[in-house]
Amino acid sequence: MTKRYLTTNQGAPVADDQHSLTVGVRGPILLADTIYLEKISQFDREKIPERVFHAKGAGAFGHFIPYKSFAPLTKANFLQDPDKATTVFTRFSVAGSSLGSADTVRDVRGFAVKFYTEEGNYDLICNHIPVFPLRDPLQFPDFVHAIKPDPVANVRGGPIAASRFWDFMSLRPESMNFLIYLFSDTGTVKSYRTIQGFGVNTYKWVNMCGEEWYVRYYWEPCAGVACIDSKTAAHLAGTDPDVAGRDLYDTIAAGHSVEFEMQVQVIKVEEEEDQPFDILDPTYIWPQDMFPLLPVGRMMLNRNPENFFAEVEQSAFSPAAIVPGIDFSNDRVLQGRIFPYGDTQRYRIGTNYLQLPVNMPRSPVDNMMQDGAMQFRNSDDIVNYLPNTLGGGMPAAAPKKGKTPQEYVSGNVGRQEIPGDNYYQPGCRYRSMSGMEKKHLVSNIIESLSQAYEPIQRRMLEHFMRTDSELGSRIAQGLQV
Numbered sequence: 001m002t003k004r005y006l007t008t009n010q011g012a013p014v015a016d017d018q019h020s021l022t023v024g025v026r027g028p029i030l031l032a033d034t035i036y037l038e039k040i041s042q043f044d045r046e047k048i049p050e051r052v053f054h055a056k057g058a059g060a061f062g063h064f065i066p067y068k069s070f071a072p073l074t075k076a077n078f079l080q081d082p083d084k085a086t087t088v089f090t091r092f093s094v095a096g097s098s099l100g101s102a103d104t105v106r107d108v109r110g111f112a113v114k115f116y117t118e119e120g121n122y123d124l125i126c127n128h129i130p131v132f133p134l135r136d137p138l139q140f141p142d143f144v145h146a147i148k149p150d151p152v153a154n155v156r157g158g159p160i161a162a163s164r165f166w167d168f169m170s171l172r173p174e175s176m177n178f179l180i181y182l183f184s185d186t187g188t189v190k191s192y193r194t195i196q197g198f199g200v201n202t203y204k205w206v207n208m209c210g211e212e213w214y215v216r217y218y219w220e221p222c223a224g225v226a227c228i229d230s231k232t233a234a235h236l237a238g239t240d241p242d243v244a245g246r247d248l249y250d251t252i253a254a255g256h257s258v259e260f261e262m263q264v265q266v267i268k269v270e271e272e273e274d275q276p277f278d279i280l281d282p283t284y285i286w287p288q289d290m291f292p293l294l295p296v297g298r299m300m301l302n303r304n305p306e307n308f309f310a311e312v313e314q315s316a317f318s319p320a321a322i323v324p325g326i327d328f329s330n331d332r333v334l335q336g337r338i339f340p341y342g343d344t345q346r347y348r349i350g351t352n353y354l355q356l357p358v359n360m361p362r363s364p365v366d367n368m369m370q371d372g373a374m375q376f377r378n379s380d381d382i383v384n385y386l387p388n389t390l391g392g393g394m395p396a397a398a399p400k401k402g403k404t405p406q407e408y409v410s411g412n413v414g415r416q417e418i419p420g421d422n423y424y425q426p427g428c429r430y431r432s433m434s435g436m437e438k439k440h441l442v443s444n445i446i447e448s449l450s451q452a453y454e455p456i457q458r459r460m461l462e463h464f465m466r467t468d469s470e471l472g473s474r475i476a477q478g479l480q481v
């Protein structure tokens with residue numbers, strides 16, 4: 001083996017990487033110090049923008065195996081054969097927090113899975129809370145602004161942060177279902193091994209005959225669900241702020257796998273109108289007594305990333321990454337998610353982010369798209385357009401897989417609110433909680449809401465009263481308003 005020695009990024013040998021090139025011991029540094037200039041300018045560019053949302057995360061590789069063939073429901077290649085494992089990469093994250101924040105803060109946890117299927121990448125991007133606070137994606141940037149630090153002092157705690165958060169929520173009462181989950185102990189966790197994942201949005205599965213089902217996804221942790229109370233969360237935030245990332249890494253490094261069962265709820269698309277609520281509305285759960293859970297398969301995470309930046313920070317998930325057999329419903333929030341992930345990734349990582357090893361499909365990529373910064377997929381063909389005769393005509397079109405369902409949509413064009421009941425489901429959830437769960441929920445809400453300005457407290461109280469009068473009264477008592 002040739003002996004390793006220090007080099008520049010150009011491969012030239014470096015004899016001294018510790019002392020800059022100066023005039024004498026006390027003189028200025030020379031512009032000709034290429035070793036210093038290269039090292040410092042690489043350092044200057046070490047960071048890429050953090051994700052606008054879900055900035056802090058941890059990830060692991062593994063595989064997914066379905067329990068049986070799901071051919072009657074979907075033609076998705078990775079769900080056909082119980083003997084076929086599909087490689088996956090999963091990234092868990094803390095939604096509203098910035099890089100460097102604590103893993104245990106009260107927040108939504110993200111749970112994004114990339115399946116490297118034979119028909120391209122399929123990204124299933126979930127959260128650990130089953131509902132979303134909005135019905136319209138146009139409000140998403142406002143929601144994120146309201147929960148992030150304020151633009152003046154950039155601080156997270158205290159009356160301004162609490163007032164901004166509750167101000168927004170009190171004006172968007174469709175967030176009530178979400179808030180009841182967030183302020184229960186579900187909102188504070190110390191391990192990614194014990195959180196559930198929820199697709200939240202309604203997707204479609206399509207089989208070879210062109211039949212379609214509406215689908216809601218679940219990930220159930222095989223280690224069981226666990227959360228922590230706010231006191232433990234606050235303690236860990238101070239003593240072990242990266243506890244969830246560390247726990248995931250250490251578990252896998254010790255040779256254990258981290259496992260989740262995929263489950264789905266399905267109904268035929270034609271049955272949409274028969275349901276007692278809007279099943280395309282992500283502020284609602286689909287109750288399990290009405291829509292039983294169907295076990296689909298198991299995901300085993302058993303390989304740590306070799307390098308955090310390369311594989312976790314640069315990983316890029318998008319709801320637009322679907323494969324034949326999986327489709328979008330007209331859930332407005334899902335429709336609004338199709339574009340922005342790839343858009344922000346082109347900015348956050350670069351035009352050719354899908355060529356990075358963690359993001360690259362394991363199936364062949366073949367089209368006439370070209371160039372852009374950091375291009376590695378260089379064509380040696382003079383033909384880079386379609387149609388053509390020079391390159392042997394049109395490339396073979398991908399074979400049509402099964403029958404394509406026909407969708408007919410009509411309606412008046414306009415900006416229209418989706419109507420909905422904001423209080424029924426969160427009220428039911430509150431009433432189904434144990435005494436201890438209710439106690440924690442109430443005190444967690446009081447702890448945060450009591451810091452907000454009083455008119456906002458009053459506005460929020462009305463929503464809690466309408467959710468459940470006992471819940472509202474207990475919060476009112478705690479707030480003393």
Ligand code: HEM
Nearest residue numbers: 051053054091110111112125126127137140199200340344
């Ligand atoms: C209005 C709807 C939404 C919009 C516009 C939106 C947009 C975004 C954007 C721009 C990112 C940053 C992506 C990146 O930098 O790579 C992101 C990340 C993420 N979002 Fe959403 N989002 C929405 C709703 C949701 C919902 C409903 C879920 C859960 C089902 C979700 C789960 C996630 C997760 C888990 C990540 C982090 C992905 C990763 O690990 O890289 N989002 N979202």
